[in-house]
Amino acid sequence: MNSSVIVFPGSNCDRDIAFALEKLQFKNTMVWHKDTTLPKSDLIVVPGGFSYGDYLRSGAIAAKSNILNEVIKAANDGCLVLGVCNGFQILTETGLLKGALLKNKKLKFLGKDIYVKTINTDNKFCNKYKKDQVLKFNIAHNEGNYFTSTDHLKELEDKNLIPFKYCDEKGNIKEENNPNGSLNNIAGIFNEKKNILGMMPHPERMVDQMISSNDGVNLFSSLLN
């Protein structure tokens, strides 16, 4: 499977996610933000980091970059797109995913391990997980507080477009286990066709037991399924 990782000058999880993809036997290419064409890809990854410094709204400038035009085209043609952390923020700024990521409710950067529960596993990204599985992931963000309109939130729930929700160690989805204030404890969402996934937690940080856990492996191996 061919993957492309988009590299903005301020991306800082590009190496990590490429390393994870290669570990799982993806044929990966790094794509520079000034490029105007994408290599043939089955999966496009928009990684975490601070794209262009994010001194404006996170991801706002990246959404207008040359390469994002190509990503938008590919996504609309059905290519799989994964946006992690800053990548999720960028995808909402392009409109590929609806809603926005606001400042964390406590207004501070938050870097810690959290738990998420798998809500929808009937999709390309999560088919190797079991439903209602509790996964340990790591988050590291200032703006991860997912917000959207009431109508869209209803649509996300009704059409089962939420793959992960924040929960406690046992899988209880409660407000006190919501690290950043996201509506309905949302940790990630799909577009309607479920070919685009945006998520705040970093699956690429969880592909090595020595570091923390292997709970991110199935996200990548699902794609190979």
Add this chain to the structure above:
Amino acid sequence: MKITNAIVEKHGLKPDEYSKIKELLKREPNLLELGIFSAMWNEHCSYKSSRIHLKNLPTKGKQVIQGPGENAGVIDIGDDDAIIFKIESHNHPSYIEPYQGAATGVGGILRDVFTMGARPIALLNSIHFGSTDHPKTKNLLNGVVSGIGGYGNCIGIPTVAGETKFDSTYNENILVNAMAVGHANKNKIFYSKAKGLNKSVVYVGSKTGRDGIHGASMASAEFDKNSEDKKPTVQVGDPFTEKLLMEACLELMKDKSIISIQDMGAAGLTSSSVEMASKGDLGIELYLDKVPCREDSMTPYEMMLSESQERMLIILEDEKEKDAKKIFEKWDLDFVVIGKTTNTNNLTLKFKDKTIGEIPIDALASKAPLYERKWTKTKLPEKKINIKDLKKIKLEEALLKILSSPNQSNKSWVTEQFDQMVMTDTVQRSGADAAVIRIHKKEKAIAVTVDSSANYCKAHPLTGGRQIVCESWRNLISVGAKPLAITNCLNFGNPENPKIMGEFVECLIGLKEACEFLDYPVVSGNVSFYNGTNKKNIDPTPVIGGVGLINDAKNKINHLLKKEGNIILQIGKTFGHLYQSVFFKEIHSITEGPPPEVNLSNEKNNGETVLKLINKKLIASVHDISSGGLILALAEMSLSSEYGLKIEKPQKLSNLMEFYFGEDQSRYLLEIEPENLQKVTKILNENNIFNELIAIVQKNYFEMLGEFKINTNDLYKTNNKWYYNY
């Protein structure tokens, strides 16, 4: 403009220093030249009070590739791998503007490391604030922590370890020390020494603005009531640009284009150009019209003294300009040839075709003032307290009070503001005795820690200096690493005061003795004097950054209890030294008396034996016993694990408080599976190491028969609430 006494004073130069300038120049300087002298001769850049003492530190060893004197120290960790690291202070700016001060402290130390060809792989910090009821402390804590995080998180280097402390000695002068650690190929290390004539001197990175002018001079004076007015001398950080600069430099370093490279840190363009020329025994000529400026009509004086961040000076090989420029253009950074090397041995400054300043390089560097300041010895304080006279307190009450005190509280409020995981090689995050970072795509890992013990150093600087090196050494051993070398950040008060100078000199002697004995040399460091306000000096606070090696990351170990039924053995003898302990301070408000004694040969023997046991895989967890003594170390082992302990009181115990809260040195706690106990005690006995059974691992309760039984969840909550309620 005529140079008056008032102008000289404003530049932080003493009258006799000004006379020396005139003597060296054989004329009066102009204002630009005076500014340059002021930037180079201040304490921060010239080390004029500390140089004669620093040279006594042990800086050599098999493991050392580069000791002090370069941007950072370099050590060998086997194969082609080198670790490059340094710690530096940003105390004064952080007190005036906490967010930017702390952020640019991180930025500055990162540049020191990647300038030498290393990719930074870890950040650490040691931050000291005033007492928690001081009106400024909360704001400073908030600003500094988010500033450190803001910079490191954005550039994408994990912040993995550190210490956060509170004491009224820092009420008017906080400490913000940042350490960066990088990994490089040992055959591809870059130095600042210029070589060759007529080589292009290239300016890369951010544009020069008016921020930070005379920052280094500010950092070389005590604060007074007007310190708030010094905000414009604090630089503004831009981690995004630093990321670009780092990537561009590392990309350029793959090729053989660079002769010499130096970051523009304190005293900006002035110190970087002088340093390169001085080390290369050359002159340097700069065309200041070419300096990329952020603002219109900046004067040469401002350009030479600006401390704008994220800038570098590079001397390039002939004909490499075009390729190098391409790299910096790719990263959207300025790349301008602003000068060349010369054989004049002068710093020559040109502006609009006129020479506007010319100073012999040696006048700024090797001939800078050097002071042998007066100093006085600190006597070992007497032991005057009879423990039996103190107000009685229950062990449980004292323990809970200490666990919930600001200094001993869980620091997750701080560390959760840092990205500890980016780069995905953090094998052990903060909260342990040291952090462990795997070398990317390899089996080996390094362990890193920062430590300080200001109250020990205040009570008896010589012992304190020794102790802090041992503490650092012990922390690395406790994660299974062989300690290799240190960097130090020496935070002291006003060196013109003989008592303060004495604290400095004696701490350094202690440091030297311990480093020599433990083969734990100093490879880089920084001195920060004049920490104080209105003649009130801070307690002497040398901060040690230690680096050790773990050959296989799988062998790293930590302090968390692993299994029910396991045995906790204490090694090293407990004498019950309570002077300068957390117990005396927090429970009885006693701050007098001597620090615990440091026996270097016990330290070495105990540490090396523990490391041997870890490598033989006979140990399930390890924790060193430090501030708070035995009981706190035991509590820490159960705090973040699902297990508690059943603590067994020794048969003959003269005093419960002395035994459990004493801060005797060279001690560790080892968790051992029962079947390994015999093997372990045999090795300990062979090495003449005192050991005794202290506790048994059990589920759910932290317990001492006849004293207390605390649910481990409650213990955790007690330890975890202070920051969130502050």
